[in-house]
Amino acid sequence: MSNPAWCVATARLRLEPVGWGDLADLVALKTDPRAFAMMLGGVRTRERVVEELAEDVAAWGALGFGIWAVRGLHTGNFLGMTGLAERPDQRGIALRFALWPEVRGAGLAREAAGAALRYGHGQAGLGRIVAVARADNFASRTVLGAIGMVECEEFVRDAVPMLVYESVAERSDAQGQG
Template sequence: MTNPTWRVTTARLRLDPVSWADLADLVALKTDPRAFALMLGGVRTRERAAEELAEDIGLWGRHGYGIWTVRGLNTGNFIGMTGLAARPDGRGIALRFALWPEVRGAGLAREAGGAALRYGHDQARLPRIVAVARADNFASRTVLGAIGMVEVEGFVRDDVPMLLYQSVIRRDGR
C-alpha cells in the first residue's frame, strides 16, 4: 500500500508511485527503442525492467520519492513515466521522464516533469534536483528549460555530448 500523499495530479495527468501492477506497462515502455533508446542505459530487457521496478518501489519506502507512472487523468491510459532517483554517476537526485512517442508534442512531458520537480522540492524537501539530456535532444532540453531547470555543465558519456541541468531551492529565504 502506497502513501496517498505520494500521488500527484495535474490538469491532465495522474502520477502514481510505481507498483507491481505496472510491470507490463513499464516493460513495454522500457523495451521499446522509440521510447527508451536515449535514456541512461538504453533499452532494457524484460528482466532488467523488472529489477528496476523493484528498485523503484523500494525508493518510495526509503525516501518518500521515486518513479511515478504517468496516466491520463480522465482515461487512466498509461502514457509514460517520470520521477526522481539518484544518478549512478553521483551527480545528484535526477528528474527522469519517458513518454510514448504517440503522446509527445502536447506538453505532457513538461506537465509531468514539472509536477515531479515541484514534488521533489516541496514534498521531498530536496534542495537540488538535476537532469541530464543529450546535447542533441532538443525536445528534452526544451522541457527542462520550460520547467525552470538551468543548464550548468557539459560532459561526455560514451562519446556523446551531454548537458547537466539543475533546479535549486534555497531553504534559508535568500
C-alpha cells in the same frame, strides 16, 4: 497500495508511484527504442525492468520519492513515467521522464516533469535536483528549460556530448537567517 500523499494530480495527468501492477506497461515502454533509446542505460531487457521496478518500489518506501507511472487524469491510460532517482554517476538526485511517442508534442512531458520537480523540492525537501540530456535531444532540453531547470555542466559519455541541468530550491528568509 502506495501512500496517497505520494500521488500527484495535474490538469491532465495523475502521477502514481510505480508498483508491480505497472510491470507490463513499464516493460513495454522501457523495451521500446522509440521511448527509451536516449535514456541512461538505453533500451532495457524485461529482466532489467523487473530489477528497476523492485528498486523503484523500495525507493518510495525508504525515501518518500521515486518514479511515478504517468496516467491520463480521466482515462487512467498509461502514458509513460517520470520521477526522481539517484544518478549512478554521483551527480545527485535526477529528474527522469519518458513518454510514449504517440502522446508527445502536447505538453504532457512538461506537465509531468514539472510536477515531479515541484514534488521533489516541496514534499521531498530536495534542495538540488539535476537532469541529464544528450546535447542533441532538443525535445528533452526544451522540457527541462520550460520547467525552469538551467544548464550547469557538460560531459561526454560514450562519445556523446551530454548536458546537465539543475534546479535549486529557493531558500526562505527563515532558512537564510542564522
